[in-house]
Amino acid sequence: ETGVTQSPTHLIKTRGQQVTLRCSSQSGHNTVSWYQQALGQGPQFIFQYYREEENGRGNFPPRFSGLQFPNYSSELNVNALELDDSALYLCASSLPGQKNYGYTFGSGTRLTVV
Amino acid sequence: EDQVTQSPEALRLQEGESSSLNCSYTVSGLRGLFWYRQDPGKGPEFLFTLYSAGEEKEKERLKATLTKKESFLHITAPKPEDSATYLCAVQASGGSQGNLIFGKGTKLSVKP
Numbered sequence: 229e230t231g232v233t234q235s236p237t238h239l240i241k242t243r244g245q246q247v248t249l250r251c252s253s254q255s256g257h258n259t260v261s262w263y264q265q266a267l268g269q270g271p272q273f274i275f276q277y278y279r280e281e282e283n284g285r286g287n288f289p290p291r292f293s294g295l296q297f298p299n300y301s302s303e304l305n306v307n308a309l310e311l312d313d314s315a316l317y318l319c320a321s322s323l324p325g326q327k328n329y330g331y332t333f334g335s336g337t338r339l340t341v342v
Numbered sequence: 343e344d345q346v347t348q349s350p351e352a353l354r355l356q357e358g359e360s361s362s363l364n365c366s367y368t369v370s371g372l373r374g375l376f377w378y379r380q381d382p383g384k385g386p387e388f389l390f391t392l393y394s395a396g397e398e399k400e401k402e403r404l405k406a407t408l409t410k411k412e413s414f415l416h417i418t419a420p421k422p423e424d425s426a427t428y429l430c431a432v433q434a435s436g437g438s439q440g441n442l443i444f445g446k447g448t449k450l451s452v453k454p
Contacts, residue, residue, distance in 0.1 A: 232385075234385075261441075261442075263442075268446070269446055270346075270429055270431070270444030270445050270446050270447055271386070271429075271431075271442070271444050272444070273441045273442060273443070276441070284441050286441065316383075318385050318386070320385075320442075330376060330388035330389075330390075330391050331376070331388065331442065332388060333378075333385035333386045333387070333388075334385050335383075335384050335385045336383075336384070336385045338383070
């Protein structure tokens with residue numbers, strides 16, 4: 229079975245620009261979550277998508293938005309980039325209700341805002 | 343406020359020297375506690391999920407235990423390839439299913 233794949237792996241953007249990050253969930257997983265991980269910190273929950281609807285959101289401003297597609301893949305969009313948005317962005321997929329489930333993470337997209 | 347605290351921040355062991363990592367949590371109802379391993383520049387790799395106090399799970403040299411306030415990750419006779427950052431996360435019963443609350447992690451270094 230394929231795992232979670234994210235693209236691109238690295239990205240450099242200028243402050244004020246917009247960025248779109250992509251995620252393909254693990255085969256059979258219908259739920260996708262996005263996390264932001266700053267250097268030396270644990271991941272922080274941004275939001276989750278289930279059946280193409282956002283069904284949970286962390287403490288992030290509206291300029292962080294997302295989409296989920298019918299094949300369960302997902303996008304994270306960030307508008308008006310700020311220097312503090314520089315981080316590793318992680319996508320995780322899961323299949324709620326599965327016994328002993330664990331969220332499967334991708335390798336992440338390293339975003340640098342200059 | 344739901345939160346997770348991991349200790350120590352960093353741990354240096356000699357190969358074969360067993361030790362434990364601690365994860366203390368406060369959460370309004372625990373749906374699950376997760377342990378992950380993260381290598382530099384990579385995403386977290388799933389290790390265990392624990393659901394209730396008294397539960398234990400093992401995988402090779404790793405054993406995770408859970409009480410009502412904390413979890414331990416015991417590493418028996420570690421090898422250099424066990425070097426990584428170990429992350430603990432909790433999922434609260436009141437939150438959305440995807441909302442894992444992570445600690446800052448314990449960076450483990452195992453020297454040959």
